[in-house]
Amino acid sequence: MDKIPILLYHNFCSDTDKSKNSLAVTWDNFKKQMDWLYQNAFTAVSLEKIVAEAEYWRTEEQKSEGASQKPERKIQDTRKKVVLTFDGGDLSDYHFALPVLKEKGFCATFFVTINEIGKPGKMDWPMVYDLSRQGMGVASGGLSSSFLTAHNNYTVLNDLLMSKQILEKYIRKRVDFLSAPGGFYNRRVLAIARDVGFKGVCVSDAGLNDFLSEGLFLLKRFAVRKNYGLNAFRSIAAGQPSVIVRSGESIRAVLRKTLGYQVWEKLENLKRKHRKKAQAKL
Template identity: 25%
Template sequence: MPYKKIFIVIGVLLVTGILVKYSFFNQKPRQTVKGASTTEPLAIVSSDEGITPQGKFYAPILVYHHIALKRPQNSYYVSPEIFDQQMKWLKDNGYHIISFDQFYAAALGKEKIPKKPIIITFDDGLEDQFKNAFPILKKYGFTATFFIKMNNLNKGGMTWDQLKELQKAGNIIGSHSVNHDDMSKMPENQLKYESEESKRLLEQNLGTEIKYFCYPGGAYSANTILAVKNAGYLAAVTTRHKVDQEIKDGNSIYTLPRVHIDDEMPTFIDWVQGKNLY
């Protein structure tokens, strides 16, 4: 059939046109286009502009608790001296600290993030985080996300004024529930209270939307995820020890892995690079 040949010629011309448009006249030769079947490429990867993550992507979320000296060592304590060395190592080795908002937008494919991205988080709203970690973060120009355990606030934990000061400096405040109980085996009404009341209190006192949640002890179930979603949170973090993020379905953004950091440099360097993770 001659028509078949005409269609093939038209097809070849169209494909050539697309190739010419995206290859020869492209003003940014370092970009590579993936997803050739669409006229609007989904992922443009460039070393200058950063990356748009797709599927599985490297973006370690680090988790710290106390930033204070503790001897003998305890896995919930990192000394200010080691914390400073860890932050310095990230800076010296070309890592980029991004905010949780940037990470969230990137995970949904809406924003590019720099290569070697790192997200820093602190759990429990402990006062030594404000006194010891905050000055070190500022020294390196870094910001972090602080997940606040509400029953700790003003009672050995941080104060509202300290939270406001963190926020003013560009840090993000998230919720870590009211009572810090295991949320994997809670009745529905209690799940609702823990997720909604903490959000309400934080929003009322800080005047900003509280978008991110952290499961106490990293424990969650399908019901926990549902309660956190229904409360209006956009994402939630766990303590699954991984450096790679993978957004596969609607629950992935509510079960984000994090790397629990110890009071040591060698393990820190390994873990940040995804080596020898437990």
């Protein structure tokens, strides 16, 4: 099992949408991306499945320590894999992305923010449950969209514990993964997430993940952006992101650290207001 890329989708827009939201991938581009994965024999899996596979192989290799032969991995374990994740819990995840994934036989993990479920433009509880029922992974995007790094330990603990318990109650399955709201995290947040019982925290930092690495908890992802052509997407899925992708993500990472969560949150709020105004005009 080589290093496997985790792709992050935020939301979708029509092919004629002129929004400046760089994370709003057009419907046509998403279909082309899924077509390319399918035609090139990629297996799109959920975080839950890939981590379960990694845990199995780590256990097998630990058993074989000192033995003359390492355990042979099954053929399907050597297939090209990519992990698909969706943040935000938008209606388009359910009405648009899910049918495309099902058509290709792909799985994915959908992160939902508890306090936003059922709000305008967001999935409701029956939809969230149906995602799980149809074999998709469902995970926590937190109790609210507020950045965890802005809060004290008690608030972070309450947020993560409540989001996990509420989600597990409704989908009737374990919830093992968290997407850090806004992508902001620190050692304190990661430690609390681990104590609560999460197996991993997804962030917005770009990078590949070695799932066989012992103690892997922080999960890096490549955001799929509106302006990415098929070549850029191919490079990410193949685990060899192009210079343009790497440089762009590096610049964004520097900006996030320089501006800090407070300024970044103000910018995000302005973006949300702009999107609501744009949607109201439609």
